[in-house]
Amino acid sequence: MLTIAVTGLNAHDNPGPGVAVIRSLRDAFANLTIIGLSYESLEPAIYMDGLVDKTYQIPYPTAGTSALSERLQHIHEQDKLDVIIPNFDSELFNFIKIAPWLASIGIKTFLPSHEQLASRDKVNLLQFGKKHGFMVPEHRQINNLNELQKAGEDLGYPLVVKGKYYEAYVTYTPDVAQKSFHQLSAKWGLPVIAQKFIKGAEINIAGLGDGEGNVISIVPMRKMYITDKGKAWAGITIEDNALIELATKFIKNTKWRGGFELEIMRDADDKLYIMEINPRFPAWIYLATGAGQNQPGTLVKMAIGEKVTPFIKYEVGKMFIRYSWDQLVDIADFQQFSAFGEIDRSKINA
Amino acid sequence: MFCKGHVITIIKMRIKKNIATSENGFIFNPATGDSFSANHLASVILAAMKNGDEVALIKHNILEQYEVSTEQLDRDWDDWMLQLKEANLLEA
Numbered sequence: 001m002l003t004i005a006v007t008g009l010n011a012h013d014n015p016g017p018g019v020a021v022i023r024s025l026r027d028a029f030a031n032l033t034i035i036g037l038s039y040e041s042l043e044p045a046i047y048m049d050g051l052v053d054k055t056y057q058i059p060y061p062t063a064g065t066s067a068l069s070e071r072l073q074h075i076h077e078q079d080k081l082d083v084i085i086p087n088f089d090s091e092l093f094n095f096i097k098i099a100p101w102l103a104s105i106g107i108k109t110f111l112p113s114h115e116q117l118a119s120r121d122k123v124n125l126l127q128f129g130k131k132h133g134f135m136v137p138e139h140r141q142i143n144n145l146n147e148l149q150k151a152g153e154d155l156g157y158p159l160v161v162k163g164k165y166y167e168a169y170v171t172y173t174p175d176v177a178q179k180s181f182h183q184l185s186a187k188w189g190l191p192v193i194a195q196k197f198i199k200g201a202e203i204n205i206a207g208l209g210d211g212e213g214n215v216i217s218i219v220p221m222r223k224m225y226i227t228d229k230g231k232a233w234a235g236i237t238i239e240d241n242a243l244i245e246l247a248t249k250f251i252k253n254t255k256w257r258g259g260f261e262l263e264i265m266r267d268a269d270d271k272l273y274i275m276e277i278n279p280r281f282p283a284w285i286y287l288a289t290g291a292g293q294n295q296p297g298t299l300v301k302m303a304i305g306e307k308v309t310p311f312i313k314y315e316v317g318k319m320f321i322r323y324s325w326d327q328l329v330d331i332a333d334f335q336q337f338s339a340f341g342e343i344d345r346s347k348i349n350a
Numbered sequence: 351m352f353c354k355g356h357v358i359t360i361i362k363m364r365i366k367k368n369i370a371t372s373e374n375g376f377i378f379n380p381a382t383g384d385s386f387s388a389n390h391l392a393s394v395i396l397a398a399m400k401n402g403d404e405v406a407l408i409k410h411n412i413l414e415q416y417e418v419s420t421e422q423l424d425r426d427w428d429d430w431m432l433q434l435k436e437a438n439l440l441e442a
Contacts, residue, residue: 201382201383221383222382222383224383235383236383237383238380238381238382238383239368239380239381240381240382316380317370317378317380
């Protein structure tokens with residue numbers, strides 16, 4: 001019996017990967033307890049039947065590692081955790097920092113290092129591309145409107161304005177760029193990133209590295225339906241050696257440890273630009289599982305020290321189509337979680 | 351019926367090997383994730399192209415089965431090739 005804690009239960013229009021990760025874990029392990037770690041009481045997966053057995057509220061990343069450690073210590077005393085899979089960029093710094101302490105109390109993780117985390121950060125991406133020989137669109141760090149105006153003049157319009165952690169807008173005029181700058185800086189802080197627009201097909205690659213430069217899994221996906229937040233609402237696995245080679249090079253060069261997502265733009269000349277590198281599984285990771293490469297399940301096996309065999313094939317043409325669902329929730333459940341920061345739904349799931 | 355110049359063109363008009371086609375006209379490019387719906391005649395022509403049939407033979411079969419002039423068929427064929435090229439379905 002494994003007990004695995006998972007964050008990212010916010011399955012809304014800008015979804016966290018938690019639900020897809022949990023579905024993959026349930027496919028991988030028959031005897032499993034899933035502990036949800038949630039930041040807010042309206043994260044849908046808290047209340048979804050058959051998914052999370054018990055959910056605990058945890059402090060926001062800005063509260064620091066002491067608050068996080070204290071909370072996880074409490075959770076570990078209640079439900080002995082074997083593995084934690086953090087699924088948000090913004091929380092990874094803290095989890096990486098406390099990983100040795102987690103290991104000392106018997107909780108395994110499989111995370112990149114702080115250096116790896118920082119190297120692929122949006123603000124360092126251009127430098128990262130130059131160092132490793134990847135094509136990355138030119139960008140500027142923006143801390144005020146003057147810098148934004150200059151970036152617009154240098155990079156031209158349309159201009160992609162991106163939040164420090166999440167969200168991006170393709171802006172066609174300086175006015176709209178300014179509005180996006182204010183929105184994103186208020187939500188995610190400074191700097192905001194202004195990136196040169198590349199026209200092309202949006203492709204994402206989900207991957208898993210063993211931390212020693214070896215590829216465990218690579219699955220490329222072409223976005224078929226994109227929301228106004230730039231999220232894939234439908235996608236399909238594709239077969240392209242250039243994409244596999246790109247992701248392999250990323251794993252080998254960085255010795256990436258854990259799950260990751262490469263956001264790629266393929267332009268009309270078939271050039272592959274890395275738009276972003278996400279240091280965790282994407283929200284569409286269940287597609288990779290459905291295509292034959294269960295990355296979350298394999299990550300857990302590596303975390304607990306099992307030897308794993310690298311995947312060598314996946315089903316091409318496997319699709320996902322996301323949907324929205326009005327979930328009915330008993331006010332008692334909502335009240336329980338809101339008031340106490342904990343809810344046990346294991347009996348419902350049994 | 352066709353001069354040497356046409357033969358050279360024929361060699362370039364190959365459907366990519368990995369393109370998947372079904373009898374009901376569904377076309378899937380696994381390299382890009384693009385999919386298309388083709389009508390009956392387009393499906394038949396695609397199947398023939400995938401089979402390696404020469405353009406001359408495919409056109410001959412169309413002329414045999416449909417009431418269409420050679421000139422019209424040539425114009426439509428050129429348009430068809432453009433569509434295939436834009437859809438990224440032809441070998442480079």
